[in-house]
Amino acid sequence: MAVMQPACFLTLPSELRNSIYTYVFDSLPECEELDAPPERLLLLSAPIFRFENRTTYLDSAYHNIQARRKLAVLATCRQIHDEAHLMALSKTSFHISGECTYPDLFNIKSRPLNPSKIGAIRHLTLTARISHLRALNETWGGLPFGHAGLDLDTLTIIPRRPDCSTSAYAEVADLSQSHTLAYIFAETLKSLRNVGAVEVRNSACFNDVVWRIVYRSLVYRTWRWGGECCGVRFEASPDADNERDAWFKVHFGDGKTGSDVGEEVIRLAGGEMPDRDAPGM
Incomplete structure (x- = not known):
């Protein structure tokens, strides 16, 4: 007789998981920069994509608590990160400033993001x-x-x-x-x-x-x-x-x-x- 495995979030159908992700990330507050120096501007989003280092989605020194709490789910495990990080990007309002207005500097700061992640913003x-x-x-x-x-x-x-x-x-x-x-x-x-x-x-x-x-x-x-x-x-x-x-x-x-x-x-x-x-x- 087969042993029933206990139900968990990752055993739910993908449609239900996507609905939960939408609920979690919907209407995320704007991610504020708190007097961040210019060289840190768009790099604020780079740690999202280095999950193997178990970094949090956002740098806690530069973003508000409510946004960090919602986005922290991405650090739970690799599967959740892979499934949900593009949705999180699409729901988050990233805040940049200063000379990042200029395309050349914006390009330099956004190099850690591959095209699919840039396109998700x-x-x-x-x-x-x-x-x-x-x-x-x-x-x-x-x-x-x-x-x-x-x-x-x-x-x-x-x-x-x-x-x-x-x-x-x-x-x-x-x-x-x-x-x-x-x-x-x-x-x-x-x-x-x-x-x-x-x-x-x-x-x-x-x-x-x-x-x-x-x-x-x-x-x-x-x-x-x-x-x-x-x-x-x-x-x-x-x-x-x-x-x-x-x-x-x-x-x-x-x-x-x-x-x-x-x-x-x-x-x-x-x-x-x-x-x-x-x-x-």
């Missing part, structure tokens, strides 16, 4: 000074980070002001930076592909007046370039007294989220379509 958050964000339309060539292997659902961008914004000329510098940022985003959106949505967070970078200038200028520039319906849709956080946590999103494709650029221009203009050739538009 769906969410990236970039924190960078506005001067570094120029790379978005100057060197990316229409691809996120200039990398043909990336196909993102969301790209989140958190701009940072230059040091001069703390000087006596801070207000003038902020106004200048707001127009620069709007120009960078508008030029980037014209050709960007392999991205489902771009989210831009204020995160206390600008005051409420300057932040509204950034958003309005971006919408108007996009409208003047592509007309009332140019393949992107806009969504913005509700107006509030404190814009510290304000954000806006630009959605690509034929989705239903957000408003067509023409609709958003009418809303920002107070209900009437402005003249596209009017000065200052």
